[in-house]
Amino acid sequence: MREDELREIRDAVRKLCEGFPGDYWRALDREGRYPSEFVAALTEAGFLSALIPEEYGGSGLPLSAAAAILQEIHRSGGNGAACHAQMYVMGTVLRHGSQAQKERYLPAIASGELRLQAFAVTEPGSGTDTTSLRTTARRDGERYIVNGQKIWTSRAEHSDLMILLARTTARDEVAKRTDGLSVFILDMREALDSGMTIRPIHTMMNHATTEIFFDNVPVPADNLIGEEGKGFRYVLSGMNAERILIAAECIGDAQWFIETATTYARERQVFGRPIGQNQGIQFPIAQAYAHMRGAELMVREAIRLYEAGQNCGAEANMAKLLAADASWEAANACLQTHGGFGFAEEYDVERKFRETRLYQVAPISTNLILAHLAEHVLGLPRSY
Numbered sequence: 001m002r003e004d005e006l007r008e009i010r011d012a013v014r015k016l017c018e019g020f021p022g023d024y025w026r027a028l029d030r031e032g033r034y035p036s037e038f039v040a041a042l043t044e045a046g047f048l049s050a051l052i053p054e055e056y057g058g059s060g061l062p063l064s065a066a067a068a069i070l071q072e073i074h075r076s077g078g079n080g081a082a083c084h085a086q087m088y089v090m091g092t093v094l095r096h097g098s099q100a101q102k103e104r105y106l107p108a109i110a111s112g113e114l115r116l117q118a119f120a121v122t123e124p125g126s127g128t129d130t131t132s133l134r135t136t137a138r139r140d141g142e143r144y145i146v147n148g149q150k151i152w153t154s155r156a157e158h159s160d161l162m163i164l165l166a167r168t169t170a171r172d173e174v175a176k177r178t179d180g181l182s183v184f185i186l187d188m189r190e191a192l193d194s195g196m197t198i199r200p201i202h203t204m205m206n207h208a209t210t211e212i213f214f215d216n217v218p219v220p221a222d223n224l225i226g227e228e229g230k231g232f233r234y235v236l237s238g239m240n241a242e243r244i245l246i247a248a249e250c251i252g253d254a255q256w257f258i259e260t261a262t263t264y265a266r267e268r269q270v271f272g273r274p275i276g277q278n279q280g281i282q283f284p285i286a287q288a289y290a291h292m293r294g295a296e297l298m299v300r301e302a303i304r305l306y307e308a309g310q311n312c313g314a315e316a317n318m319a320k321l322l323a324a325d326a327s328w329e330a331a332n333a334c335l336q337t338h339g340g341f342g343f344a345e346e347y348d349v350e351r352k353f354r355e356t357r358l359y360q361v362a363p364i365s366t367n368l369i370l371a372h373l374a375e376h377v378l379g380l381p382r383s384y
């Protein structure tokens, strides 16, 4: 997308975010509440349906637009984690769903009538090793019966629909461990009445994440996405978009930390002069700025390849790695610049600090990105 068009989107998002300042996010954080008003405003403005094609009621925008939206939310001091999954999870239905599934779900998601915020992949016993997941979906006539447990299924309490990855053929009955997994679009309102239980998990930041138990939950066979047994591939096919969008959020966080730190360093007087006059304060911020700009270039390169339909696996992973490191470095510089006040709730620094720490671990940890680069780019032996 052209720079001037992206600028218009950024301006509009920034304007919307002005209605949700620091004290809004602070109160939510304190009370562990979900930002329903913010998500409703984003939906109404059409930002959450950016990637849904126009024929299904969305804006049909490219990934660069979605990245700009999420980056600006984070740059303004907010947090896109409350709703970002809708942008990339929807892609599973769009790319692999049947025509009937697309017509049934995408317009309702675009209008905000249905929320697709939950993406249930991780399990307590599998973690990063996705293919060893144990939740099963057993075919029983015109339905599947789901049993098992998911963990870290974020936003489940605020979602109508869930994309679920479950095993339909036992691991010892398939040739490759990536076979035998299937993706379903599950209507959570029905499942809550028929054996599904959601339990919130309280974390160091306000993330609305949960664990979910499935006890003989029936799912209509019509809700299987694509072919049975090919689900792992479908989930993987959405990973590059996810990595790029999360990287854009990290860049937005880094910008917020750098802007907040420089403003404070100019204003705070110690020993009769602004603390920003000291190189010990300037240099960590300048270093974080340089690293943020470098990471931003990698995000752009990953987007360029993605939008050109080329393989961007390495670049999407590096964008996520570098951007997450840049946001964490900027967070540390910002906290240090604020001295004791960095720990006070009212400055928002400690909240953003906790929020941005997550990206070193989720949705993919730094180590696993390094392992991917080592194996797939550098040709080193697989380490796991």
Ligand SMILES: Cc1cc2nc3c(=O)[nH]c(=O)nc-3n(C[C@H](O)[C@H](O)[C@H](O)COP(=O)(O)OP(=O)(O)OC[C@H]3O[C@@H](n4cnc5c(N)ncnc54)[C@H](O)[C@@H]3O)c2cc1C
Binding pocket: 118, 119, 120, 121, 122, 126, 127, 128, 129, 151, 152, 153, 154, 155, 203, 207, 209, 358, 361, 362, 363, 364, 365, 366, 367, 368, 371, 383, 384
């Ligand atoms: C707040 C939050 C929200 C989340 N939301 C979702 C969600 O909506 N849906 C979902 O499905 N999941 C979600 N996740 C799960 C997230 O994707 C996982 O936490 C992440 O993939 C890591 O898995 P794990 O926590 O089981 O860590 P583990 O796999 O147990 O790994 C633990 C540590 O060991 C390291 N490690 C593991 N194997 C290797 C190796 N071979 N080489 C080097 N290091 C290794 C990892 O890097 C990590 O640092 C969320 C997690 C959090 C914390």
